[in-house]
Amino acid sequence: MxxxxxxxxxxxxxxxxxxxxxxxxxxxxxxxxxxxxxxxxxxxxxxxxxxxxxxxxxxxxxxxxxxxxxxxxxxxxxxxxxSAETFAVKAGNWSEFAHRFLQRCSDAGNVEASYTLGMIQFYCFQNRRIGAALMAKAAIKSHAPALYSLAIIQFNGSGGSKNIKDLIGGVTLCARAAFLGHIDAIRELGHCLKDGYGIGKNTVEGQRFLIEANARELSTICSKHSSALLSGDRKNLHLLVSDFGFCLPCSRSHPANRFLVDWFGDRRLDPALRVCCYGGCGRPETRVNEFRRCSVCSVMNYCSRGCQARDWTMGHNKNCRPPVRL
Structure with a gap:
């Protein structure tokens, strides 16, 4: 069965x-x-x-x-x-959706989103108070690029008149960014000490900061190109860094700066205003004659000492000549 x-x-x-x-x-x-x-x-x-x-x-x-x-x-x-590269939106693709996404990330506590959106609001859309507040939100959480950008704003008096420059505030922010290892901030602080700009003059200490900035820059670039250097490609080492005559490959700039470069490259700015001549910066003037000129050629304009040093290593050292007087 x-x-x-x-x-x-x-x-x-x-x-x-x-x-x-x-x-x-x-x-x-x-x-x-x-x-x-x-x-x-x-x-x-x-x-x-x-x-x-x-x-x-x-x-x-x-x-x-x-x-x-x-x-x-x-x-x-x-x-x-x-990451910061997650917010590397191109200027041509900027939209209300991109703005809402960055704002949502900033509200979630992302310092890179706060800094990127702050730079866009401050320089591109001229919402100075909102932009500065967003950068300050990132700076409070020890975001070195935000601290350095706020220092540049204080040094230049960006978004206002020449009389609202706060040199002491700029040096304080710059010192904090330098403490966190920001190379441009270290270099800026070194020049401030050498010139007595916003702080007591101390040539020896200023020179020490400049050497430290160059050493850090050299170490960073060499670590990124270690494989090429080990294979015998040493052509990038025969030129040294900014203040001491050596030139190194330009490191990739922050997505916020790349956005500014694209934004003001595609849009006509007021002819009286200039954009920082360092190609990796993109910051525009917020008033006439805000940026400093190169003291030799009087042609190139820079928002900061850091950008001037980087542009020097990128080729301005070969083209910088005193103006011909007739």
Missing amino acids: KTRRRNYNPVAGAPTTSHRKRVKLTTSIGHNFFNMLPDDIVLSIFIKVGSTADCPSDFVAGVSTCRRFKTLGVNSLVLSKA
Whole structure:
């Protein structure tokens, strides 16, 4: 007498052979294994992707994969850890959506988003108070580029008259950024000490800061090009850094500065106003004759000593000549 094989409930007991085949088929064809992952694990993956993104598309591609990823990808934990390159939007692609995304990241506590949006608001849309507040929000959390940018604003009196310059405030912000290792801030502080600009004159200490800035710059560039140097390509070492005659390859500027370069490259600025001549800066004047001129050629204009030193190493040292007097 044949006995009928009992189909066990897969939850309560072992499944039959036919049921195992059905489970395997469903798992291999119709099931998405990501649905099995807890939200915490998916969030940790997105945090890693956002914090290491090299361009906005790296982050957008992950978020737009499915509805669940779209929800988890804009979680405040993910947005607060996104890298600076995640916000490297091009000026031609600027939109209300990009503005809302940056603002949302800033509200989540992302210092890079606060700094980038602050620079855009301050210089591109001339919302000086909002832009300065966003940069200050990043500076409070020890964001070195934000501290240095606010120092430049104080040194130049940007957004107001020449009389509102705050040299002591600029030196204080610059010193904090220098303490955090910002190379341009270290160099700026060195020149302030040498010239007695906003601080007591101390030539020896100022020279020490300039040497430290050049040493840090040399170390940074060499570490990025170590493979080329080890293979025998030493042509980048025969020129040295800014103040002491050596020239090194230009490091990639911050996404906020790249946005300014694109923005003012495509738009006509007031003819009376000038843009910083260092190609990696992009800052424009907020009033006539705000930036300092090169003391030799009187042609190039710079928002800061840091930009002047970088442009010098990028080729101005070869073209700088005193004006011909007739």
